[in-house]
Amino acid sequence: MIIVMRRGAPPEQVEAVRQRILAMGFKAHLSQGEEQTLLGVIGDERRLSAGVFEILPGVEKILPILKPFRMASRDFHPSDTVVQVGAERVGAKGVAVMAGPCAVESYEQTLAIAQAVKASGVRILRGGAYKPRTSPYAFQGLGPKGLEILSAVRKELDLKIVTEVLTPSDVELVCRHADLLQVGARNMQNFTLLAELGKASKPVLLKRGMMSTLEELLMSAEYVLSNGNPHVILCERGIRTFERYTRNTLDLSAVPLLKKLSHLPVIVDPSHATGVKDLVGPMSLAALAAGADGLLIDVHHLPEQALCDGAQALLPADFADLVGKLKGVATAVGRTL
Ligand code: PEP
């Protein structure tokens, strides 16, 4: 980091800051300009809190140099990371389409939707057993029973499962039923959960918080990576803005930006991003065009009876149509589906 001293800060104040830098185990580089004095702090500044210097007399501001994330950054790992979920290699040339109901409601419902999406070529089934709902009175998911249903359908149809884990103490249980552990938008900064997932044996799908910056998302990924799990997929799922015609505003610029800042695969959830089924197709096509490594799409065979998010679910036939169109875009951007 660079410490900018106030104009006319006396030499004693500059020296006090320099001594403070040295006392903290860093090297100091003094640059005495005609108008202002700068002090460079040499060493890994991520260990430092800017506040330590900000409060010293004569200091005007602190300019960080390094990105606060390390293991998630492209600088640390220049080539693309590929996360393996069964036969699907997320982050490689093939685009991974994950689809299924928002929530697991019953064995019959999950099986029917799973069969439909499998017929369209999907190999990773989505479905929440634990649902983080805004209202405590809304359907909260079937919990362990939902996990059993997912396991049964996984076995029956030879699909892989992505499902959300809400609590650190559930990680082990969810690992037994899932192939990819989803962290929902509301839990993106549940650091205890992220640390626990760092020790998990399964890859992690980390969704962007609805009010989180990309830097915060990458810092959350850093929690999982630095705790020992290198298999992290990032997911853009819309952020909250003033717009009310959509549930959230899909931030598609996040895709190329995240791919530039990080080596981790990036997928898009156009269903939760828009909340409107008619927008899911166009946003899926746009996501692929923008470089997304995959999609997470809500599909329901009886959306009017869905216990959760029916308004954004595609009918299986519409989903099949969309997959056809996605193939065209994938080819156009040099990828496969
Ligand atoms: C979900 O995918 O089921 C979900 C709850 O999404 P989000 O966390 O993005 O709201």
Ligand code: MN
């Ligand atoms: Mn949902």
